[in-house]
Amino acid sequence: MKLEFIKREKLKEKPIDESNLGFGRIFTDHMLLMKRSREKGWFYAAIEPYGDLVLSPAALVLHYAQEVFEGLKAYRSPDGRFLLFRPWDNVKRMTLSAERMSMRAFDADFLLNSLYELIKIEKEWIPKAPGTSLYIRPAYIGIDPYVGIASAEDYYLYIILSPVGAYYAKGLAPVDIYIETEYARSVRGGTGNHKTGANYAISLKASELAHENGFSQVLWLDGRENRYIEEVGSMNIFFKIAGELITPSLGGTILSGITRDSIITLAKDMGVKVAERPISIDELYDAYKKGSLEEAFGSGTACVVSPVGKLVWGGREIIPGDGGMGELTKKFYDTLTGIQLGIIEDKFGWVKEIE
Numbered sequence: 001m002k003l004e005f006i007k008r009e010k011l012k013e014k015p016i017d018e019s020n021l022g023f024g025r026i027f028t029d030h031m032l033l034m035k036r037s038r039e040k041g042w043f044y045a046a047i048e049p050y051g052d053l054v055l056s057p058a059a060l061v062l063h064y065a066q067e068v069f070e071g072l073k074a075y076r077s078p079d080g081r082f083l084l085f086r087p088w089d090n091v092k093r094m095t096l097s098a099e100r101m102s103m104r105a106f107d108a109d110f111l112l113n114s115l116y117e118l119i120k121i122e123k124e125w126i127p128k129a130p131g132t133s134l135y136i137r138p139a140y141i142g143i144d145p146y147v148g149i150a151s152a153e154d155y156y157l158y159i160i161l162s163p164v165g166a167y168y169a170k171g172l173a174p175v176d177i178y179i180e181t182e183y184a185r186s187v188r189g190g191t192g193n194h195k196t197g198a199n200y201a202i203s204l205k206a207s208e209l210a211h212e213n214g215f216s217q218v219l220w221l222d223g224r225e226n227r228y229i230e231e232v233g234s235m236n237i238f239f240k241i242a243g244e245l246i247t248p249s250l251g252g253t254i255l256s257g258i259t260r261d262s263i264i265t266l267a268k269d270m271g272v273k274v275a276e277r278p279i280s281i282d283e284l285y286d287a288y289k290k291g292s293l294e295e296a297f298g299s300g301t302a303c304v305v306s307p308v309g310k311l312v313w314g315g316r317e318i319i320p321g322d323g324g325m326g327e328l329t330k331k332f333y334d335t336l337t338g339i340q341l342g343i344i345e346d347k348f349g350w351v352k353e354i355e
């Protein structure tokens, strides 16, 4: 399949005020669109003007949620280079998510190279202000006009781009987290380790309730015993207990975060002891009571690292360290953002420059 380029006739005005970009509401001039049908297989791939998709009201995705997506960012380095962070890992994760959702395979190398082409065309949309970036959203949906329950044969695979503001517009502040004990996000054998929209739809109610009560995110416990810590909203979670960095093991119910993996790699490289293992909420509470819970932070593409100021579990408070940002948390934030922005040496080969 050949990648076409259909140029938008009149380019949009780029946002001038980069302090007000917000998240995910502004889109660039072009998008990547790939199409597959039962009869023709993958038959269309083009970078074309950003615009609405044509979709039947019977499209399978609208009824049975056969959908997967990804989220990554392009950064502009202070010396003016255009950089992506581990994009091949997002494409790989999307391949695995699609396979779990029983969707037809796509050519991962073609998708990755098409992403590079799209960024090359849209690179001037990568904002310049500190902390800003270009959010990249690949999505894959089943679109057969058929309301029977079956795997789709017709698909759209597309990538849209959105310039986004600094996650920490007001500085890297610790957040309060609500430990959810009623609702579950994921169960063993389910789809928790894949990036499919349904996982997010079922977590909205708990998130909204938490927001109403002043919390910024929900920490999920396992869906079986309501005891083991899993992950936070759209982040993986790390604790530093008595000098050791601990993060829940993956085990099929947690998203395999690319930031999580990067932090584990960095920690090992820094000589920090790291454990990926099940950790129960009782163990966390005990550590807090004993005074050995030194730091806690979430990790994800959006925030990179988000320090946790307080966790609330059935009326009990858990405050890591002194409730401020931990030293190691800050070190991970500085190192990872430094690598992403091309300021710190990329010794793990994580950065892809788009020329």
Ligand SMILES: Cc1ncc(COP(=O)(O)O)c(C=O)c1O
Pocket: 071, 231, 232, 233, 234, 235, 236, 255, 256, 257, 258, 259, 260, 299, 300, 301, 302
């Ligand atoms: C549920 C969930 N967990 C964890 C993460 C962090 O993953 P990553 O570091 O790849 O952004 C995300 C964000 O993508 C997420 O949606």
